[in-house]
Amino acid sequence: MFKIKRAFAIMLIMLVALMAACSSSTGNDATKDEPKESGEVERTDIILATTTSTQDSGLLDVLIPMFEEQQPYNVKTVAVGTGQALEMGSRGEADALLVHAPDAEQELVDSEDVVNRQKIMYNDFIIVGPADDPAGIKDAAVAEALTKAFDAKATFVSRGDDSGTHKKELALWKEANLDPAENGSYVETGQGMGSSLQVAAEKKGYILTDRATYLAQKDNLGDFEIMVEGDESLLNIYHVMEVNAEKHEKVKKDGAKAFVEFMIAEDTKKTIADFGVEEYGEPLFFLFE
Amino acid sequence: MELLLQGLRKAIEMILSGDPVILEITWRTLKVSLTAIMISTLIGLPAGMMLGLIKFPGRKLILTLINIGMGLPPVVAGLWITLLLWRSGPLSDFELLYTPTAIIIAQTLVSLPIVTGLTATAFQQINEKLIMQIKALGATKIQLVLILLKESRLAILAGIIAGFGRVIAEVGAAMMVGGNISGETRILTTSIVMEVSKGNFDIALALSFILMTIAFLITFCLTYLQQRKRSQ
Secondary structure: OHHHHHHHHHHHHHHHHHHHHHHHHHHHHHHHHHHHOOOOOOOEEEEEEEEHHHHHOOHHHHHHHHHHHHOOEEEEEEEEOHHHHHHHHHOOOOOEEEEOOHHHHHHHHHOOOEEEEEEEEEEEEEEEEEOOOOOOOOOOOHHHHHHHHHHOOOOEEEOOOOOHHHHHHHHHHHHOOOOHHHOOOEEEOOOOHHHHHHHHHHHOOEEEEEHHHHHHHHHHOOOEEEEEOOOHHHEEEEEEEEEOOOOOOOOOHHHHHHHHHHHOOHHHHHHHHHOOHHHHOOOOOEOOO | OHHHHHHHHHHHHHHHOOOHHHHHHHHHHHHHHHHHHHHHHHHHHHHHHHHHHOOOOOHHHHHHHHHHHOOOOHHHHHHHHHHHHOOOOOOHHHOOOOOHHHHHHHHHHHHHHHHHHHHHHHHHOOOHHHHHHHHHOOOOHHHHHHHHHHHOHHHHHHHHHHHHHHHHHOOHHHHHHHOOOOOOOOOHHHHHHHHHHHOOHHHHHHHHHHHHHHHHHHHHHHHHHHHOOOOO
């Protein structure tokens, strides 16, 4: 009987210790968060739904702390595909959106799900592929390059996730009057830009990517080169917008407004224009001027 | 091979240099996973005990549901919880989405069936004659429960270990309900996914080594507790 009791006493003590550890840790959590939220001002959480490209390129890691320093908000950045970000906007699940699918965004503006949509910056899409260029598409115009890749049944990797980049890619195929799905060599990853680039590199296929993610990942891709660039149809335009608080009552209007205003402020623009210059020797995003 | 070594070196570097971001993410991972498995144990142990010992109508149905729950994919749990916690969902007033609490809820949901189910199995295996004998020796109800708990310690701890394995390895739900928000809900598994998509394989590998190390340490402690004085 004593042994049993002892064994159980030990187990109980372990359990209590574990509980104490956990409860004190949750206690720490609260106290730890407070100084971060800078004591005097009470911070409101706002949700920013954005695309993976702004997170994977590292731009938001610079901008969000800047914003939080200037304004009494705590930004919860949810980096998803543009399709999901727009859906979150149309359901009022986010307060502000930073996305790059102008046509789809316009639909939300028309349905009054978002307001105060502002052009922020652009970079461009490029088609990249293995350096030995099996389909010979290098330096061709966009439609011609796609046709060549299609005819040669070259592997073409697609995001396939309803993201801004995916929407762009589908629009380009449409302009070239082709249905890529007819080709057995068309690969849909359903993943983010970074992972899709790695799939393309592994399968030695062509892929449409935004320049920022490509530059950030170039070193991991092996013998990969830019095939097509500089065409006007390849512009990648980012807009920021507030989710309409009049239509979705739980949206934090002031926070969303403050974020949009922050994104178009001069200081922020300068930061965006300078971003990446040091690391990659060229900016990753450009301003409209 | 080179990448593996590089990752290992990076992991050691990160730990030794005490990188505050890494420490914070590791600490949060521990906190969230341990809290989740604690809650699962506190609910699952008594629930499993009752299911194992008491016979009542509908018990088989409940056991079946629990056994299905053991295979509940974390992303499914994540999706359900997301819909519940959304601003348009029924639990929106608590504002829990994209908080560590949301991750704890999701992880509890996926580990609770494991702890409950395995505990129930353990108690079902106890010989009824043993129970009668203990009762005949004049044990109180509490003494009876304690003796039975001790009797099935091995299996109960196996359940907790399996549940913990589920929780620490889980990424789909944590990504969905947590959002992988820097400084708030980023845990080791979600950071690994993010670093891979950024192409930072060395950092991802380093994080994976850290994750495996803490998983090993905790599982080791639990196993030690399980196997202690087994010869008795």
